[in-house]
Amino acid sequence: MSSRRTTAIAGSLVAASFSTVMILSFTASADDQGPGSSKGGKVMDEAPAGVKLTTLLPSKISVDNSSQKTAITATVKNEGTKDSGKIQLLVVGFDGLTVKNVQGCSAIEKNNLPEGSNSGFACPIDNLAAGKSKSYAVDATYDLSKTGKICLPVQTGDGKKTYWQQGPVPFGTTNPSPNAPATPLLLGTDNKPVAPGGSNELPKTGVGRDLLPLGAAGASLMAAGAAGLWWSSRRPTRQGLSG
Secondary structure (H helix, E strand, C coil): CCCCHHHHHHHHHHHHHHHHHHHHHEEEEEEECCCECCCCCECCCCCCCCCCCEEEEEEEEECCCCEEEEEEEEEEECCCCCCCCCEEEEEEEEEEEEEECCCEEECHHHCCCCEEEEEEEEEEECCCCCCEEEEEEEEEEEEECEEEEEEEEECCCCCCEEEEEEEEEEECCCCCCCCEEEEEEECCCCCCCCCCCCCCCCCCCCCCCCCCCHHHHHHHHHCCCCCCCCHHHHHCCCCHHCC
16 A cells, blocks of 8 residues: 555544544533532521432533523432432522423422422432432523523422522523523523613613512511522422422
8 A cells, every 4th residue: 555545544534533522522512511519509407317418500501592492400419328218309490590391300380389480390209318319401491681590499208398408599691692602601690681782781670679589578588698598488388299
């Protein structure tokens, strides 16, 4: 085989290998939601001895600017030394973030949603062993003209206690990209949408719109640094969530 032909074949193989690497790299980055984060989470009711339940959300997501669709991974973990017994993870959307489906979970009826939320799903878990975790694929839409929040409470199977609650925590960006194919959003960042006419000012939709609609009791909680306790006020009506 001539040296010229050998060089041509080698060059083709290198190009093919390079293309494969580029495709694999693109696929990985497209699915990359960053490391999981428990930002905005806190312990609520005391869990049984040896049980330590927490949740994780991706540190970043990407919203398609044309379809408004996005994908989120919600994870519940038992970092304790004993099994959890029956629990349930709730995935709840607020404002511009609407939860459309959570794989393996059931939609929460509108009259059982917490005040101010627009959607939610309940994910029953028979038992989460010590040191184990369970992840759920969340399909959602995000109206980038609004702010958007998500909340992950972890409750007893009958919904009478909430052991842990992450959020409502925002996803957002301070640098909107209306002309790009997608807009990357970061966990724990208030969204700064582009208003009609090119203004970056957040739309005004009423007094205290950025605060959770908790009323006077909620305002007191927020002043005390406990903005995420909204679910406890709904406990008498949560029996329908036990699954």
